[in-house]
Amino acid sequence: MEAQKIFKRYEYKYMLTLEQQSELKEVMKQYMIADAFGRSTICNLYFDTPQYLLIRRSIENHVYKEKIRLRTYGQATPETNAFIESKKKYKKVVYKRRISASYEDAMQYLCQRADVIPHSQICSELDYALSLYQEIQPAMYLSYEREAFYGKDDHELRITFDQHILWRTEDLNLSSPVYGRELLQPGQVLTEIKIGHAMPLWLNHFLTEHHIYRTSFSKYGTAYKTLLMEAGQNRRISMHC
Template sequence: MADYTGIFERVEQKYLLDSLQFEALWAVLEPYMRPDEYGRSTICNIYFDTPNHLLARLSGEKPVYKEKLRLRTYGVPKAESPSFVELKKKYQGIVYKRRIVMPYGEAYDWLVNGKAPKENSQIAKEIAWSLHYYGDLKSAMALCYDRVALYSREDSGLRITFDTNIRFREENTDLRQGDDGQLLLEPGETLMEIKAGGGLPTWLTDMLSRFRIYPASFSKYASAYNTHGTHIVHAS
């Protein structure tokens, strides 16, 4: 089932699959994994950055610590739709996420228009601190993709997601404008992410080895900028 936890930490690893690798892996996962209760979903995000794309550039430099601020919805939202304001941090390979839920319109007014939200939790204060620290964060990109999420039948901390049709736009970033954009991946490619609280089970590492699936350094947001040829950023 979907994870709506406000705070969590985990290891995340990405893999870029071609169509043959995806089909081979998908065919043997059923005994070990079960689908998310929502099945296939469309995830929409606004990524925030400074005018000179500082956060994207830092991601490309593979620092010990980096962070991203984004606003996420499931599907194209309306003002009253639930949304997630997420501060995602990565330190020495471990991902830490802080997120709060609020109506999309309120979250948009906070992050884009500077209107203080009703939320006054500790997580909201951390997000507000980041907004103050960077000073001039703006909505830099809308990025959407279609996702299928699987959860382990035995270990609730193990999750595998498959993202396709990753698309982005730098204009009209308000998600209420739709989920269209320029495609990021080549035809037939799928971005797989394995998310775990600890080490991977033997059956999974054996599958990855059998199908010659190897870790990839890949960030949707940074790679979208790199596609334009104006930013040298392509790390996870």
């Protein structure tokens, strides 16, 4: 089972067209290597309070953001290796704490507070978060097809391409099939550039020449805003009936 990990990096997001993605991947061949897993299906359960406190604070507060999620690669079985992640963003720097466990143990820990995760500093930080948000529970399922690459000379440089982002607020179980509502428009590719320090010149030149600019797109945040919008529309419809 994979050891616990700590990440500290800058993450920048861009919305690309399929044509821009193809052009960038061609340039990347000189500087980057495909991840060992290649293209993979990433499945996530985002945990939140019944009032969606974490995502509301994330949307309202641009200085500090916090998310707690459970991740597997593909549809899970009880024995599947799963990753419990605490992701915090402060002043544009992302701090991610991650520990791994079987999917069954991870769900027992997160949903029932069962003492089934080996004790560690990261586990203590997760314990604190769970005690702070006592009503925390699975709130949203999010999956996507991802292609990941890392730098040949700088392994802290990572570029990922996410497509077919699906979300749902029912059947909140990673052992269920991959399905849901599409989050992106046809032909859109959410691209994330993750760096430990400065953006490499070749990449900065490509983005500048193609007029590609950063976006503050959040998968969970965008899906949550869709829920709010639809709830508002339903209220207006009921008032006129």
